Amino acid sequence: MSRWRAGDRVVALLEGGGYAEQAVVRETQVLPVPDGVDLVDAAALPEAACTVWNNLVDVGRLRAGEWVLVHGGSGGIGTLAIQVARALGAHVVATAGGAERTARCAGLGAEVVVDHRTQDFADEVLRATDGRGVDVVLDLLGGRALNDNVRALARGGRLVVIGMQQGRRGELDLGALLARRGTVTGTLLRSRPADEKARIVADTEQHVWPLVAAGRVRPVVHARIPFDEAQSAHDLLESGEAFGKVLLVP
Ligand SMILES: NC(=O)c1ccc[n+]([C@@H]2O[C@H](COP(=O)([O-])OP(=O)(O)OC[C@H]3O[C@@H](n4cnc5c(N)ncnc54)[C@H](OP(=O)(O)O)[C@@H]3O)[C@@H](O)[C@H]2O)c1
Known part of the structure; x- marks a missing residue:
């Protein structure tokens, strides 16, 4: 018997893209809309929350009291990662581009925010941690940042x-x-088998959803853009001005 009934307020981790008015998804990838969250804003949560929980905690093994560096703290993933890491009791360093975006990352709970346009993030991490480095880096930069990310790691650190x-x-x-x-x-x-996705979704519901319901983690939505103006949503993302998620709505 299914856990879900027609009319339930739900969100889902889809297999891939979600540009559609209707979607088919395994019930193990469906989550209830958390208490107190608007149905549309809730669309900002499942992919980002599953990514953040799985990578910070399952893969990164982040624990209370540790330091974490969140790259792209201004993005859809980063805005949630800062809040979840803080709620776990970790110390957060975030990177973002420009004064307004760094200030907003601080408002989400980052203790230190590095403006990557003007500052070297590894230098700033080492300065903030008295030369120790961070225990976990959540990295969306890859290639050219590899050495600096390793330079920012503490002993036993996880990139x-x-x-x-x-x-x-x-x-x-x-x-x-x-x-x-x-x-x-x-x-x-995206490429995980169904049983792994089911476990990640279940863990996210167990651990992140209560933080959302308690108001300690909230979806950060930059804009809602009508479905038939999808190109302008892409233009907005490419402009680098979005802070948080851009949602397509009917
Ligand atoms: N592996 C996975 O399972 C998984 C799952 C979901 C997403 N992702 C990946 O995670 C990344 C972030 O996703 P998102 O939804 O958060 O994207 P997003 O909303 O576009 O945010 C990315 C942020 O990174 C910063 N940024 C972009 N290019 C940069 C650069 N060259 N150097 C430094 N900072 C840069 C931008 O902020 P500033 O301009 O303020 O720096 C931007 O806000 C994407 O690459 C996505 O493919 C991976």
């Missing part, structure tokens, strides 16, 4: 690569990695 916005190839100083006893790992959510 979790989830994106390649600075290219798919980089040079790794293995000496620096070995000296830190560091780990570099990469994951993708």
Whole structure:
């Protein structure tokens, strides 16, 4: 028997793209709209929350009291990652571009925010942590940032690569990695088999949904754009001005 009934307010982790008025999805990838969250805003949550929980906690093993560096703190993933890491009791360093975006990341709970347009993030991480480095890096930059990410790691640090916005190839100083006893790992959510997606969705509902219902984590929505103006939503994302998620609505 299904957990769900017609008329339930739900969101879902789809297999891939979701540009449609109707979607088919396994029931194990469906989540209830968290208490107190608007139905449309809730669309900003499932993909980002599953990505953040899986990579910060399952893969990155982030614990209370540790330091984490969240790249792209102004983005759809980053805005949620800052809040979840803070709610877990971690210290958060975030990167973003420009004064307004860094200030908004601080407002979400980042203790230190690096403006990557004018500052070197690894230098700033080491300064903020008295030379120790961070325990986890949630990285969506990839390639050209690889060495600086390793430089920012503490002993036993975990670099979790989830994106390649600075290219798919980089040079790794293995000496620096070995000296830190560091780990570099990469994951993708989309290509996981159904049973792994089901587990990630269940973990996200168990651990992140209560934080959302308690108001400690909220979806950050930059704009709602009508479905038939999808191109302008893409233009907005490409402009680099969006802070948080851009939602397509009917
Ligand atoms: N592996 C997975 O399972 C998984 C799942 C979901 C998403 N992702 C990946 O995660 C990444 C982030 O997704 P998102 O939804 O958060 O995207 P997004 O909303 O576009 O945010 C990305 C942020 O990164 C910053 N940024 C972009 N290019 C940059 C660059 N070259 N150098 C430094 N910062 C840069 C931008 O902020 P500033 O301009 O303020 O710096 C932007 O706000 C994407 O690459 C996506 O493919 C991976």
